[in-house]
């Protein structure tokens with residue numbers, strides 16, 4: 001159950017204390033994820049928020065011809081990238097956003113990836129003008145967030161009284177995690193007729209649960225993120241510059257039989273340009289994401305059966321498309 005007293009502020013996890021106050025922090029992480037499903041993550045070493053915002057602006061300020069070079073095939077048939085790369089604002093859509101998504105590249109001659117191509121597509125990168133080291137910086141940021149997510153998972157494991165490195169293997173070698181820079185441009189004038197309006201507010205990213213394992217979100221200083229509370233109302237998440245918002249996705253919550261909460265959230269229109277950078281931490285194709293994970297970890301409880309992430313998610317997508 002969500003704690004109604006803490007609807008907008010979440011437990012704060014100070015990563016600079018991850019080793020000095022390990023047990024205490026671990027308990028706080030698990031308690032927060034059991035109750036809120038969201039945490040604030042402070043003091044992530046080496047994460048440069050200002051430079052990340054500059055990366056967003058460098059890219060999104062460019063003309064559409066530039067963005068077309070990395071646009072997904074759906075919008076630019078000259079390109080081969082289907083899932084990664086740039087997606088534009090589509091005027092007829094009620095949610096006004098554009099984004100650029102990439103992942104860690106697997107090596108070209110890795111024979112195991114051919115059949116999983118959908119998951120390991122090569123990320124397209126735009127040509128740089130020497131003004132900003134876009135690719136290098138974003139790739140570094142990806143690795144910082146990957147390592148941070150693993151550190152948080154160690155705390156989760158300690159807090160659950162199971163082996164500290166138990167989650168590591170799920171994300172080793174070829175995780176399917178993606179990093180997405182996003183820009184929500186404001187409407188010129190009034191929102192269009194098909195804009196989604198809920199309780200008097202215009203929504204630019206409608207309510208959802210993240211479909212990945214867990215998310216580390218950079219919001220910079222922007223408001224607009226809201227979470228659903230126990231009584232079904234919405235609460236804006238407190239601003240916390242210099243901090244990440246972390247939340248549990250569907251896969252992790254399901255593995256934990258709902259013990260850790262994947263909580264519904266949305267983004268409302270703030271009337272100005274808004275930038276956000278979610279890191280979607282996602283297991284490798286053949287990682288075991290079966291339910292009753294705690295039985296596997298402790299040897300007690302209902303039977304755990306192996307389910308591989310890749311086939312599972314393909315099935316979910318297929319059933320959603322029906």
Ligand SMILES: O=C(O)CCC(=O)C(=O)O
Pocket residue numbers: 182205210217219225265266267276278
């Ligand atoms: O823009 C944001 O702050 C959050 C976006 C989000 O919830 C998502 O990408 O899943």
Ligand SMILES: [Fe+2]
Pocket residue numbers: 208209210265
């Ligand atoms: Fe989300």
